[in-house]
Amino acid sequence: MEWRSVRHVVSSIFLLIACSNQAQATIFQGLQFKPYVGWEYQYQHIKGNETWSEFMPANFSSQAFLLGTRYHPNFGLEVSYYHTFRKAQSSAYISSFNGTVDPSGTTLAVGQMRNEGFSFDWDLYFPLDPKFNFMGTIALVTYHPNMVIYTSGGTNLAAILGSVTPKNQVALRLGVGLEYEERHWGARARVLWDQTQTIYVNLNNSNAATYGVQNDPFKQAVTVTGGIFYIF
Secondary structure, three states: OOHHHHHHHHHHHHHHHHHHHHHHHHHHHOOOOEEEEEEEEEEEEEEEOOOHHHHOOOEEEEEEEEEEEEEEOOEEEEEEEEEEOOOEEEEEEEOEEOOEEOOOOOEEEEEEEEOEEEEEEEEEEEEOOOOEEEEEEEEEEEEOOEEEEEEEOOOHHHHHHHOOEEOOEEEEEEEEEEEEEEOOEEEEEEEEEEOHHHOOEEOOOOOOHHHOOOOOOEEEEEEEEEEEEEEO
16 A cells, blocks of 8 residues: 555544544533422323223323433433322223123123323423423333222123233323423423323233223323422
8 A cells, every 4th residue: 555545544534533522522512411300290181992981080190200300401311200199980881892792781890090100201402592491202101000990790791891900011102391490490381192002901801802802991191291390
């Protein structure tokens, strides 16, 4: 290899290293860690899927405890733990499920459920002025439902629904909101959409499919929140 070619290669390598160092410096200069803790009230509506909606509760009031940090003017990370204040309940008399009639009679089904879990959020911030931010959220939410279905009537559906047990699941969450900051304190309000249609239950009775009972009891959930936080 000629000396000119070697010198050209070496010069190119040093140029790439210099550009890489400059890019890294630019990225790290933009980092600013602003840790915070907070509390949030959450009102969630989970619509039931087909016949499930007749006896499963749909509305839940919860609280969440927040721990997060803004690591860039436009980005942040947050983890939270949430739980419903109390178990919600709904009931109905059913004689069929998703159009399949139970010939053994009518069943009284009483659905009770409460939720708890964790949310792992990646937040995007778009400053509107020095104190207000429009925000977006992409998150994974764990659902650990405490769900029981009480039945009476001695029917086929009573035996099937009475044997249902919940599963621990993970759902995708998307959200938008508005945030206000005043020195060390802040407040925010958000609207969240959870893909709870991907949450399933265990059907522990072999006759479930025969009588039209499917293992996906929920449609998409919508949650409205309001919270406060303290910035360190």
